[in-house]
Amino acid sequence: MNFPRIVLQNSKADAVRRFHPWIFSGAIKQKDPELQEGAIAEVFSASGDFLAIGHYCGGNIAVKILAFEPVTSVEKLFLDRFHRAYEVRRQVGLAESDVTNCYRLVNAEGDGLPGLIVDWYNGTAVMQAYSLGMYEQRSQIVECLQSVYGDRLKAVYDKSATVLSKTQSTNQYLLGEKSDGVVQEYGHRFSVDWEEGQKTGFFLDQREHRQLLAQYAKGKRVLNTFCYSGGFSVYAVDADAEVVHSVDSSAKAIALTEDNIALNNPHQVEHESVAADVFDYLKGCDPVYDIIILDPPAFAKNLSARHQAVMAYKRLNQMAFDKLRPGGMVFTFSCSQVVTPDLFKGAVMAGAIESRKAIQVLHSLAQPADHPTSIYHPEGLYLKGLVLSVE
Ligand code: SAH
Numbered sequence: 001m002n003f004p005r006i007v008l009q010n011s012k013a014d015a016v017r018r019f020h021p022w023i024f025s026g027a028i029k030q031k032d033p034e035l036q037e038g039a040i041a042e043v044f045s046a047s048g049d050f051l052a053i054g055h056y057c058g059g060n061i062a063v064k065i066l067a068f069e070p071v072t073s074v075e076k077l078f079l080d081r082f083h084r085a086y087e088v089r090r091q092v093g094l095a096e097s098d099v100t101n102c103y104r105l106v107n108a109e110g111d112g113l114p115g116l117i118v119d120w121y122n123g124t125a126v127m128q129a130y131s132l133g134m135y136e137q138r139s140q141i142v143e144c145l146q147s148v149y150g151d152r153l154k155a156v157y158d159k160s161a162t163v164l165s166k167t168q169s170t171n172q173y174l175l176g177e178k179s180d181g182v183v184q185e186y187g188h189r190f191s192v193d194w195e196e197g198q199k200t201g202f203f204l205d206q207r208e209h210r211q212l213l214a215q216y217a218k219g220k221r222v223l224n225t226f227c228y229s230g231g232f233s234v235y236a237v238d239a240d241a242e243v244v245h246s247v248d249s250s251a252k253a254i255a256l257t258e259d260n261i262a263l264n265n266p267h268q269v270e271h272e273s274v275a276a277d278v279f280d281y282l283k284g285c286d287p288v289y290d291i292i293i294l295d296p297p298a299f300a301k302n303l304s305a306r307h308q309a310v311m312a313y314k315r316l317n318q319m320a321f322d323k324l325r326p327g328g329m330v331f332t333f334s335c336s337q338v339v340t341p342d343l344f345k346g347a348v349m350a351g352a353i354e355s356r357k358a359i360q361v362l363h364s365l366a367q368p369a370d371h372p373t374s375i376y377h378p379e380g381l382y383l384k385g386l387v388l389s390v391e
Contacts, residue, residue, distance in 0.1 A: 001072065003042045003053065004032040006063065013045040016052050016065070019376035021109045023054070023063035031056075037166075038132035040066070040074060055115065055133025064114035064131055075140060078113075082144035085111045092369040095120075102183040102192070103370040104204050105148075109380050110372040116141070119200040121192050122183045123154040124176070126200040128163050135160050135167055142174050155179065157194055171195065182263070186211055188234050189263045193256070198228060205335075205383050206231055206295065208368045212387065213293065213331060214239040220290035223247070223323070225278040230257030232293045232331075237261060237269045245289075246273040247281045282319040291329045292320045298336040298382075306338050310347045313339070317351035321359070321390055329362070330388045337382040341366075344384045352388075363387035 008016070012027035023043060035041055037058035043051045043065075054065035071077050085106050089095040094103040105125065106118035115131035118141070125145050129135035142156050155176030161169055181192045185207055194201035210231050213222075217239040224232040227246035236244045246257045254275045261271050274281060278296070294316055300309030313334060320330050334344045341364075352359045365385030367373075373380035 001074075003040055004035040004056070006031045006035070006041050006043045006056070008043060008045055008051070010046045013049070013051055016043065016068070019068060019374075021054075021065045021114050021374065021377050022061045023052075023065065025060055025062040028062055038136050040133065042070070055131050057115075057131050057133065064109075064133070066112070066114070074137075075143075078137070078140055078144050079147055081112045082106070082148050085113075086148045088372065089370055094370055099187045100185050100207070102185055102190075102202065102204060103207075105370075107371045107373075107380075109374050109377045112374070117200065118145070119194075119202075119204060121181065121194065121201065123152060124157060124179060124181075124194065125149075125153065125155070126157045126159055126194045127174075128200060129158075129160040130163055132164070132166050135164055138174060146175075159194065159200060185231075186214075186235075188238055190229065190231070190234070190260050191256070191263060192229075196252075197256070198253075203228060203231060203295075205367050205371050206333075209331065209333070209365055209385060210235040212363065212365075213291070216291060216329060217241040221288055221325070223285075223289045223292045225281070225293060225320075226295045226297065227257050227273070227293075228253045228295075230260045230273070232295070233257060233271065233273075234260050234264050236291075237265050237271055241269055244269060244271045246271070247276055247278055248273075249275065249277050251275050279316070279319070282316075282323055285323055287323045287325065289324055289328060291331065292324060293331040294320055295331075295333045295335075299334070300336040300338050303338050306336075306343075309334075309336055309339055310343060313344060313347035314350040314354075317348045318354045321352060321355035321357055324390050326391065328390050330390060331385065332388065333365075333383065333385040335383050337379065339384070341381075341384045345386065348386060348388070355390075358391035360389045361386055362389050 007030045009029045041056045052065045053071050054063045101122040105120045115134040117128045119126045156174040159171045161171045192201040214235040217236040221243045222236040222241045224246045227248045233246040254273045257273050299312045300306045367383035
């Protein structure tokens with residue numbers, strides 16, 4: 001096949017030779033005049049060596065690379081990547097599990113498919129394309145999903161319009177139709193609303209950390225802040241916590257939490273959910289908790305907001321340290337990509353200093369195996385967490 005061509009500046013080929021999956025606009029020396037956003041283009045060094053092939057995106061990240069060798073069939077490339085992604089999920093015990101039927105199948109750069117997220121919810125695949133090139137390949141993406149899952153694939157919901165302003169389209173089913181949306185995660189049941197919910201409907205990236213919480217929650221008084229659909233709360237209730245309180249500022253999230261607790265709670269553990277701002281709630285509540293979970297939304301979406309975010313993490317963590325009973329624990333997270341693990345730990349430490357308590361790090365956490373990162377693309381790491389024991 002003949003693809004449009006992009007030629008890089010002299011010094012800019014090295015990053016591509018180190019397999020970094022993005023080419024920034026400043027690296028481009030020349031490109032075919034007919035090259036349109038969304039097209040697949042081949043990238044060459046100034047001396048004419050083939051470097052890569054990828055989606056031309058037009059913006060600051062000008063190319064998202066699909067492969068570092070020539071490609072004769074894009075269809076085959078996509079099929080291979082999807083089958084490989086599935087194989088990894090099978091390898092780590094998620095696909096074909098008896099207790100879990102929801103997981104991330106495609107994690108963008110981490111699976112060699114920059115600009116594409118696909119989450120699997122027990123028969124429904126929910127996709128989000130973050131580039132026009134990926135978006136334009138959605139019928140091919142459906143074919144790949146059919147090839148991977150066969151009859152197990154009941155529906156494909158495209159939720160790209162939420163994240164990709166360039167498309168004129170709306171979110172819609174590309175295959176099949178709406179189902180009840182009930183999934184299982186480590187045997188816990190959740191009702192997932194991918195059409196109206198946040199992200200693709202559920203925060204799959206916290207699965208292993210919810211499971212970790214379950215190990216500690218028996219008989220404990222647990223506060224789950226920024227609870228969204230109650231993921232941590234359900235695990236705490238099922239682990240026979242003494243009391244679980246869930247807090248989120250969104251009334252919709254509180255309703256989802258109540259639904260999910262009702263789906264799982266035959267033990268009549270005391271659960272209460274509160275629609276409130278977490279900072280206000282923490283200010284006003286008594287220091288009665290054994291475990292507090294802090295899982296806020298990304299406080300910083302870009303570098304310019306990073307300092308503010310660090311200050312907010314500091315304040316939030318300090319408030320939590322003050323609301324624990326002696327010997328309590330905090331599960332604290334950051335999903336801001338621009339806040340590195342060291343920076344996050346520093347912010348939590350600053351909050352700890354203010355609280356003047358002895359605090360131990362029991363676990364350092366990161367995103368799970370179905371949210372892999374490419375070793376060549378450290379930017380793919382976004383989720384960081386610490387589990388702390390507080391004097
Ligand atoms: N822990 C959740 C995911 C959290 S997503 C899970 O495991 O599923 C972040 C949540 O924080 C969202 O539901 C959002 O509504 C809520 N939120 C954002 N800012 C808030 C604030 N200041 N106070 C309370 N909730 C907030």
